[in-house]
Amino acid sequence: MKTFCIRSLFFASLTLLLIACSKEKKERISMPTTDLSKVSLIPKPLKTIPTNSAFALDQFTAIYTSKDATGFEEVGTFLADKLKDKINLTIPVNTEGANTVERVIYINQSDSTDLxxxxxxxxxxNQDSIIINSNTAEGAFRGIQTLRQLVPIESNDTLALQKIWPIPSGKIIDNPNFAYRGSxxxxxxHFFSVDDVKKxxxxxxxxxINVLHLHLSDDQGWRIEIKSWPKLTAIGGSTEVGGESGGFYTQExxxxxxxxxxERYMTIIPEIDMPGHTNAASVSYPFLNGNGKTPKLYEGMRVGFSTFDTHKDTVYSFIDDVVREISAITPGPYFHVGGDESHVTKKKDYIYFxxxxxxxxxxxxxxxxxxxxxxxADIDSTSISQWWASEENAKKAVDKGMQIIVSPAKKAYLDMEYDTLSKFGLHWAAYIPVDTAYIWTPEEYGIPMxxxxxxxxxxxxxxxxNIDELEYLAFPRIIGYSELSxxxxENRNWDDYKVRLADQAPFLDRMDVKYYPSALIDWKKSDFTYETIK
Ligand code: NAG
Structure with missing residues (x-):
């Protein structure tokens, strides 16, 4: 009996000591003063209200997601995976038991009307919790991208030793200005592999960004397997600009x-460009062009020389098969039919087509x-026009009540050269340096909001x-287009943006992105010249 009492006394005091120690441990973390509004977030959130303390992200943190809320657990797992990649911290993801851990990231389904x-x-x-509220898993997914950007790669020295990453405290209220934000x-x-596209x-x-539009066919190549018309890829997919061997995606x-x-809440939009830009299809199946000749595979860079025969029924049954097969494996609501630069199609044939x-x-x-x-053409208001060149056509689309995707070549074409020193790109529409790509407003082209x-x-x-060259043209300009959309x-301002953009360099470097260099370094170092990094 006596031994028992001494033993219980011993264990009781040990427990008390442990509690005291753990309390002390908690208190000993002295977090830096922070300013959430100064963190380089892109795109800039709608509202940011800082509260100047910090959440200590560390090994005692766990993620909790709403139970039975579709997709929320997957969003939590996605966040945990990305944190593991970024700071090598393993965080559990649960749906129950949040009150037993020290620090919690809640990903919470909420039916608040603010959302x-x-x-x-x-x-x-807050100091001990992070809460992401959203109505849908899609909203939660956008929220965790913001959170990812708030996690410092290196925390400050003393905290780094303790493996603690301070997240500035405060509140962010956010939603997109435009529902469609694409590339x-x-x-x-040129063909890009599945892995390149995934990266x-x-x-x-x-x-x-929530839309990736894939331009799957053109004069120089047909890049998607169509089971009912196998020569499209066997012949039409065999080359590319410059004569290299091309390639195509199987339906798988x-x-x-x-x-x-x-999984990233992004919609894929397939494009089959027609009636122009169809040389590769007509090489594969010569009946499509209607001039009785089998064209040669084309490896150059001209546009506007090919057309489908717009009068033949067999051309429309071919198109029906192609649209049917691709639509069946495309969950998104859109199908892009191209329709640009049909210079050798008569106007009335084009409209009919x-x-x-x-x-x-x-x-x-x-x-x-x-x-x-x-x-x-006489299309109805449910169809969508992608404005790239003609303001007159954009106006016609508005008159027809159509919705417009804003992609003016002079401002938004990623294949335009940055300047005369650009290693890749064209400049028929403009040179588009990083500031020009950002300093314009989609709302101010006379198209009603x-x-x-x-x-x-x-x-x-x-x-x-290849992917390096792709990244050179896309980055960093695409980051600006994400903010534009x-x-x-009122939240877009070049002087503020350029600092936030320069702060993206560590992320891009870690992801091994071969971005156009001067754009990011220029503004940080006054002695910088383009020649120093070339
Ligand atoms: C345009 C063509 C496109 C070409 C691009 C190069 C459109 C809608 N059409 O002439 O096929 O690759 O310029 O910048 O842009």
């Missing part, structure tokens, strides 16, 4: 891209998107043939 849009989220950062990748002029998707999603490859994008193709796209359950020329679906930055690939006009 009106599917992508709206609120982020509360286009031309995989037809691009992952980088885009970090900046809350394409599904893998779609799945990877879907677009009218018919719109019906085919609708029959397969998708909304048609076309480059701005399609607005001259209610007609603007969003902004997309197309990357044509005549001059780029997510953040409201």
């Amino acid at each position: 009106a849009l599917p992508e709206s989220y609120q982020l509360y950062i 286009m990748l031309d995989v037809a002029r 691009y998707i992952d980088l885009l999603s970090y900046y809350k 490859d394409y599904k893998e891209i779609v799945r990877y994008a879907y 677009i009218n018919k193709v719109e019906k085919i796209v609708q029959k397969h359950g998708k909304r048609m998107i076309g480059w701005d020329e399609v607005a001259i 209610e007609n603007i679906l969003g902004v997309e930055a197309p990357l044509w690939s005549e001059t780029i043939s 997510w953040s409201i006009k």
Whole structure:
């Protein structure tokens, strides 16, 4: 009995000591004073209210996600994986038991009316908890991108020794200005592998871009397997600009891209460009062009010389098969039919063609998107026009009640050279240095706000043939386009943005992104010249 008492006394005091120690441990973490509004977030959130203390992210942190809320647990796991990659910290993800751990990141489904849009989220950062509130997993996903950007790669010295990463405290209320925030990748002029596309998707999603438009066919190549027309890829996919061997996605490859994008709440939009830009299709199946001749594979960079025969029924049954097969493996609501630069198609044939193709796209359950020329056809208001060149066509689309994707070549084409020293790119529309890419407003081109679906930055690939070259043209300009489409006009300011952009360099370096260098370094070092890094 006596031994028992002594033993219990011993254990009781040990427990008390442990509690005291753990309390002391908690108190001993002295966190730096922070300013949430000074962190280099891109895109800039709608509202940021700092409270000057900090959350200590460390090994005693756990992620909790709402139970039975579709997709929330996956969002939590995605965050944990990205934190593991970034700071090598393993954080558990649970749906129950949050009160037993010291520090909690809650990813919480909330039906608050403040979270009106599917992508709206609120982020509360306190000393012992971080709470992400959103209505949908999509909103939570956008919220965790903000949180990822708040985690410092190196924490300050004493904290680093204790393996603690301070997250500035405060509140962020955020939602997108435009629902459609996109980039286009031309995989037809040069082919890019599934892994290349996945890397691009992952980088885009970090900046809350939610659409990747894949330009899957052009004069120089057909890049997606169509089971009912196998020569499209066997012949049409065999080369690319410059005559290298090209390539194509099997339907399984394409599904893998779609799945990877879907996990990042990104929609894939397939484009089959027609009736122009169709040489590769006509080489594979010569009946398509209607002039009785089998064209040669084309490896140059000209545009506007090919057309489908717009009068033949067999051409429309071919298109029906293509749209059907691709639509069946595309969960998103859109199908892009190109429609640009059909210089050798007569105007009335072009209109007839677009009218018919719109019906085919609708029959397969998708909304048609076309480059701005399609607005001259008799299309209905559910179709979408992608304005790239002609303001007159953009106006026609508005008159038809269509929604517009804003992609003016002079401002938003990622394949335009930065300046005369650019290693890749073209300059037929303009030189687009990093500031020019950012300093414009999609809202101010005379297109009513209610007609603007969003902004997309197309990357044509005549001059780029691998992921490094792709990244050189896309980064850092695409980061600016993400802010142009997510953040409201009042929150966009070049002087403020350029500092935030320069602070992206550690992330881009860690992801091994071969961004155009001067753009990021220029503003940090006054003695910088382009020649020093070339
Ligand atoms: C345009 C063409 C495109 C080409 C690009 C190069 C559109 C809609 N059409 O002439 O096929 O790759 O310029 O910048 O942009």
